[in-house]
Amino acid sequence: MLVSGTGTNLQALLDTVHGREAEIVAVASSVAHAPALARARERGVPTRVFARAEHPDRHARDRAMADWLQQRAARLVVLAGYMELLGEPFLERFDRAVVNVHPSLLPAFPGLRAIEQALAYGVKVFGVTVHFVDAGVDSGPVILQRALELPAAREPREVLDALRPLEHSLLPDAVRLFAAHALAPDPHNPRRIVIDPGAAAIQQ
Numbered sequence: 001m002l003v004s005g006t007g008t009n010l011q012a013l014l015d016t017v018h019g020r021e022a023e024i025v026a027v028a029s030s031v032a033h034a035p036a037l038a039r040a041r042e043r044g045v046p047t048r049v050f051a052r053a054e055h056p057d058r059h060a061r062d063r064a065m066a067d068w069l070q071q072r073a074a075r076l077v078v079l080a081g082y083m084e085l086l087g088e089p090f091l092e093r094f095d096r097a098v099v100n101v102h103p104s105l106l107p108a109f110p111g112l113r114a115i116e117q118a119l120a121y122g123v124k125v126f127g128v129t130v131h132f133v134d135a136g137v138d139s140g141p142v143i144l145q146r147a148l149e150l151p152a153a154r155e156p157r158e159v160l161d162a163l164r165p166l167e168h169s170l171l172p173d174a175v176r177l178f179a180a181h182a183l184a185p186d187p188h189n190p191r192r193i194v195i196d197p198g199a200a201a202i203q204q
């Protein structure tokens with residue numbers, strides 16, 4: 001997993017799929033002292049910090065991080081509040097095996113401050129997306145989405161608090177589906193990710 005901050009999504013995975021349908025084998029952070037790191041250590045998951053300043057450039061940092069993740073035999077890379085972009089070479093090494101959780105109904109409001117963008121636009125329906133990561137910003141194929149009507153919301157904090165439980169159930173569901181090999185691109189439209197009907201029970 002890649003993190004930069006609080007790590008509530010990491011915690012949700014530690015509390016649900018970890019040691020059951022999947023194993024969290026490593027947690028890398030772009031930020032030293034990110035609270036997420038303590039959550040991983042608490043459960044005995046190896047952690048490492050890959051700070052930008054310690055590498056000649058972004059690609060060197062990505063390379064070092066990919067090496068470490070592959071040494072730990074990671075098959076899926078989960079971005080959970082990871083605040084950096086990943087370059088093509090990293091994504092090629094984890095082909096169709098990098099996922100991200102984003103607090104909007106993509107393609108609306110990609111990038112930073114998604115909830116603030118949605119409030120400024122005046123939407124009445126918010127939501128969460130889990131998607132495969134490509135080289136763009138929150139632009140890869142959608143795996144799971146869930147919407148929430150909040151017609152009276154005004155404050156980012158109240159929207160975030162309302163979306164948290166959605167994130168914390170959608171991300172583990174996506175990891176379970178990946179672990180069960182239940183995700184595949186539609187041959188007629190590779191942007192559309194088809195969920196194996198036999199795995200429907202996996203989503204909780």
Ligand code: GRF
Nearest residue numbers: 006007008009081101102103
């Ligand atoms: C989440 O809101 C996620 O959607 C976004 O970054 C936040 C990470 O939160 N990509 P946490 O560090 O998992 O608590």
